[in-house]
Amino acid sequence: MTRPGSGRWGRRARSGGPRYPGWLALPALAWYAAFFLIPLGFVVAYSFAALSGYSDIVFAWNLDNYRALWDPLYGDVFRRTLGLSLFGTLTTLLIGFPFAYWIARYARRKTLVLLFVVIPFWTSFLIRTYAWLIILDPQFPLFRVVHVDLLFSRPAVYIGVAYNYLPLMVLPLYAALERIDWSLVEAAQDLGDTPLRSFRRVTFPLALPGVIAGSLLVFIPLTGEYLIPAILGGNKTSYAGSLIAQQFTEVHDWPFGSAIAVVVIAAMTIVLLVFSTWANREASSRG
Amino acid sequence: MARRLLGGFSALVFVFLYAPILVVVVYAFNGGRETLVWDGFSTKWFSAALHDSAVTDAFRNSILIAAGNAVIACVLGTMLALALPKMWKPVRIPLEALVTMTLVTPEIVFGISALIFFTEAGITLGLKTVLIAHVVFNASVVALVVRARFVGMAQDLEEASFDLGAGPLSTFRQVTLPRLAPAVLAGGLLAFTFSFDDFYTSFFVTGAGTSTLPLYIFSSLRFGVTPVVNATAAMILALTLASVGLAYVVLRRAGMSDTGTSA
C-alpha cells in the first residue's frame, strides 16, 4: 500500500518515527506568548516608567529606576540574595548527594523510599515553614534542654531554605545516580582503587548532569524566595524577592519593582546560559 | 562500612524531613488554643476546620484550579512535546529555551508580571486568572515529561502501523497515545500538585474571595499558628497519603516492578 519511507506524514525523519506537524506546538506557544512573554514585556516597559502621585504610573522612558538601584543599599540586598542562593544550593547538595546515593545504590523498594521523600512536600509549603516556627520556639521541648535561641534568626532562615529545597536537589541527583552501573564501581575497587578514587573517577562524573540539574532547580528559584525569610527571619531581612514584593504590596512603586525584576531576570538568564554551555560541553566531551 | 554510614545519615535526613510534619499532626490534636501549651487530646479542631466555610471554600477552589489546569496543561504540553523533537533547529532551540524559562523564572517575577498584564488588559482577577497563570509553567512540566517518554519510545510499532496502511490519525490514537498515556498522566499529576501547592503566583493574581488553600493558610498563619490550620494541614496530609497509598497498591497489582520499565 504505502511504500516504506514515504508515509503519509511526508518526509520521514531518518531517526525513525513520524514527524508531527509543527502547528501542534502553536497552542502552547500562543499561551506562552500571551501569558508569559507579553507580561514580561510589560515588566520591562514598566521598569522605564515612574510613580506619580500616590500610585499612578507615568511612562517617562528613562533609566531613573536603574540608577536608583545602583545605590550600595541594593548591592547589599543582591549580595545577600546571592549568598542565600549559593548557601541553599551547596547545603542541599551536601545533604542531598549522600542521601540520593544511598537510595540509588543501597535502598530496597526505591520507589517507596522516593515517595516518602516527596510526601512531606504534599502538605502546604507554608505549613512546613510555619511548623519550623513551632520547633524553633525556645519553649519547644528540644530547646528547653538545648539552650539555643534560633527564633527569627538568620540560621532559622537557612534551615527553612535547606528544608524546603531539598527534594528539588534530591530527585535529579537520584535520577542520575540510579542509572549508574554499580558493578563498574565495584570493579574499579577490585582493581585497587580506593573508594574515594572510584568515586572521583567513576561515580561523580556520571552523577554530574544530576548535580547540574539539581543546582539549577535550587539556585534560580531561590533568588526569588522571600516568604521563608519573612516567616522564619522575623520579617527583618530582605532579599531580592522581598524587595520586589514590597514594591507591589506595601509601597506601590510598580516601576521600581519592575526594574528590580528585570535585574533578577537578566542575572538568571546569564546563569542559565553559563550552565547550559558548560553542561553541553561536558555532554559532548564525554561523547 | 560506607553503606552503614550512609544508611545512618539517610535515617537522619528522614527525621529532618518529617519533623515539621509530625509537629503539625501532633499539635492538630491539641485541645488547647495555644500551640505550645498542651491542653489535652481533642479532635475538635478537625470538625471546626470542616465547618469553617473559609477552609472548605479555599479547598474547593484549589481543587478546581488544580484539576482544570492539569487538563489544559496536559493538552497543551502533550501537543508541544509531540511537535518539539523533530522541529527545525532554529525554531526548536529557542522554543526549548522558552519552556525552560517558564519553569525556572522565580515565581515572584512571574507573579508580578502576570499581575501587571491582567491589570493592563483589564481582566478581572479571580479563579480564572490563577488558572491561566498556573498553566504557563504546568504546560512546560507536562511537555518535558511527555517528551522524555516520547523520545525514549522506539518507533517500530508506529512504523508497523503505517506499513499496515493505517493513517497518521488512527496510528496516533491506537498506537502512540496509549503508550504515551502513563507519561501524560504523570505530567498531569505533577501539574495538579504544583498548582495545588502554589503560593507566590496565586498571591498576586487572585482576586477577592478566590482564596486557594495556600492563600487561606497564609492569611490565617499571619496571626500565629492556629489549631484550625494545623488540623486542615493534617487532613490534607491524610488525604494525600490515602491517594498515594491507593495509587501504589493499584499500580503494584498492575505489574509494576521497582527498577524495570514497562512496555
Place this chain on the structure above:
Amino acid sequence: MNDQERLLLELGERTVSRRGFVAGTTALLAATALGQFPQAAFGRSEAEQLFYYNWGSYVNPKTYPAFTKATGISVKKDFYTSNEALFAKLKGGARGYDLAVPTGYMVRILADAKLLEPINWSKLPTVKKTIDPKFRKLPFDPKDKYSVAKDWGTTGFMYRSDLVKERPSTWRQFFDLAKTKYSGKVTVLDGIPEVIGSALVMLGYSYNSDSKSELEAAKKELLGLKPHLLSITATQYKQLLISGKAVMALGWNGDALAAAAKKPVNYVVGKEGGEFWVDSYVIPVGAKNTDAAHAWIDYVYDPKHNATETEYTYYGSPLRRSLLKGKLDPKILGNPGVFPALRTLSNLEPNNVTAKGTALRSRIWTEFKNA
C-alpha cells in the same frame, strides 16, 4: 535538563496501563467530589452574603452569627494587615469586597484613586441617631461621602510591666531601652507611617513631616534600632508579649489592652507625641452587595451591638457616650486606655501625609527593611 527529563521519564514509566489511568482519574474525580461535599452538605446559599475585608481580630466573633440571625445575611471574610496592603489589593484589581475598614488617611487616598463606592446615608437610620457628631464630616471625608467611622485609637508602645521595671514614658526611652537592655526582645509594627512617624515625633518633628532633612534624621534613628528588633509584625506582637518572647512592642492601644487581659502590660503614647487615628467603614468599588454593607454598618451602630464590639477590640467607640452607659461594661467605659482623656489626645496628630511625604517614606521603609 536531560536528567531531569530522565527522572520524569522514570516517573512516567512507573504508571502503567489503562487500569492505572482509570484508577488515577477516579481518584481525581473523587477528590473533586470531596471538595464539593462540605459545601453541599452544609447547604450554604450564595444568595445574601456580605464580603467583609478587614483587619484581624477586629470583630467580636459573636457578632457574625448574631448579624446573620438578625438579617439573614451570611458573612464571608478576608483579612489584611496594613492600610498599604489593602490599597495594593484594591489597586491591583481585586473586586468583590463589599466592606473594608481603612484608616482615615487611606480613605482619602482610596477616594482619590476612585476605588470607593459612595455611602447612602438613607440606609443608615441607626447610625444617624447614635453617632457622636464629633465623628461626622471628618477631615479626610468632609462630606461623609465615602466613609462611616468604625472606631478610633492611638499608636504608641507597650511593655510587660512585670519584666520591664523602667516604666518608659517617652519614645526616646523606648528606643534606648530597645537598643540596650532589651535588645532582641522588641518588635515594631509592619506599618510605614506608624514606624517612621514615631521616630519623627521622638525627634520633635511632626508625625506628618515631608521635609527631607527631618525624614533623614528619622531614618538614622530607625537604622540604629533595626539590628535590635526581634520581629517586624502587626499581628504577632500580642502573642509575643504574652509569651514573653518580646517585652516591648510598638503597636496599637486596643491590642495592648487585649494582651493586658492575659499578662501585665502597660500602654503608653510617648510624651513627645504620636498618632490618633479613626478607622472607617468604606465600600470598595466593585462591591456585589452594597445593601449588605449598609446593613452591617447600621447593625453595629446599635448601642447594644456596639458595646459587644468594644468589649472585644478595646478600641474607642464613635457612638455618643451617653448611649453607651448601661450597655458597655463600666470598667471599659471608664478605661483611659480605651477612651483617653481629651488632653492626652490634643498632643496627637492624625495621619495626613502628602504624596511627597509618602514617596520619601517609601524609600526610607525600603532601606529600613533591607538594613
